[in-house]
Amino acid sequence: MAALAVPATASAAPTTVGYDVSYPQCDTDLPRDRAFAVVGVNGGLSTRANPCLQEQLTWAWESSGEVDDQPPAQLYLNTANPGQLLDRVTTWPDQGATPYGSCDGTNSTACSWQYGWERAQNSVLSFFTPAARAARLDSQPARYVWWLDVETMNTWQYGSDDARARNRATLEGMTEYLLSREAEVGIYSTGYQWSQIVGEVDDDSVLADLDSWLAGSLTLEQAEATCDDDPLVPDGDVVLSQYVRDDLDHNTSCD
Template sequence: MPTSLFKKLASLAVTLGLVLLGAGPAAAAPPRASEPVGIDVSWPQCGKTLPKQPAFAVVGVNNGLANTTNPCLAAQLAWAGTAKTPAATSQPRVSLYVNTANPGLKGSWWPTSNTYKGIRVANPYGNCALRVFKACSYMYGFAKAYDDAAIRGVSNPASYLWWLDVETENSWQGDKSANAAVLEGMTVYFKGIGARVGIYSTSMQWGQVAGSVPATSPLAGLPSWLAGASSLTGAKAFCSNSGLTPRSRVAMTQYISGGLDYNFSCR
């Protein structure tokens, strides 16, 4: 999730003595009230008092793993409702993010067919029933997206922008194309219900998990939400970076300040 990603990046910067993604290691000052920045929250913020009326809000649906539910989802969605009108930025007033992974056969559940919850899925990678791993990876992603939309407690899931949180600390395979297939399955499900989809990651982690995807992939052209900045100034600079997939634009960037994740809308 976004919060854990920052902890991981910060730890690497301290251990290696490096400057994270070109930004200084010093903590950023809290954003000025005039800055139209959003905040993202999830299970690490359960029970914490959150600032009212961010410019926009992003709420994590899972509890750190792709097959879990954030225990504070309802309360945090209610908090997100205090966000200001969307006129201040190009971001939705409230959007969601979900954990992603490809645990393969080591997961607590792994698909065995191209059908989930009675839905017969047109699988571009073949028949999962024949144990075609890439086909089953696609089905795994489709199934986790279905669960996120249908059983986690999200009302009107089609109305949201869903960000796919891609981090190396989650379970992934050495086969990058199979990992991308998971994300494609999620994307196809969310778009199939009429929702919008984006990708959250860093260029480094995206490269390690999914690598380069073809221009024909459902992931191509999805908006990118880039993590790793250590200040609002750095987050603004990230807006000029390349997107994570072909034809992707950087729509939002993230930085940490005062123990919270803040987000800058690039457009």
């Protein structure tokens, strides 16, 4: 008796889902199927390194790259401006020439800008570059998208337009450093958190026209709808939307 032919099983479609991970996911099993991944360089604060950066970078580069507009391996940096707590801050700058004038060590817009530049520089040179080289991965900042993680849980200045202007200057300093390394820069936040921390961004700011990665959704459907929200800065585009499932950050591309 002839054997019956068994219909071929259709292979599963490649996933288009991306994930973002950092130090909270150290020593956990990360998703095997992913189109792209965003890895946190810092360990919760801009002055600390993610202790699992090397392993997570390797994992990110093994993403499938199925989404044309999303590089398989991307990065994000923690951000903050602790200028109102100068007596508790050992990393606050005391000098530096900035677009806002000379930094003199005070809680000023100039020193806020310098603080941002130095925190981005330290994250790249002290944390990212050694981890990438140890993993034998591309260590050129220009080969990555760098997202600035702007959240109210970090230390920011509050209470006035001047405080928001200093916060804005910090993010401009970080952006300027990354651009000086020919990297691509974007902003991660929610509309509410951005308005509380940064407020309005002028068209002539270096932050204008940066891409937005929007957080706050709980489902894929909500994340896809969030893709139609306004970007965080003038002339920018919403290109990523994050949602949480099974206690892990998932991301969908908006392009």
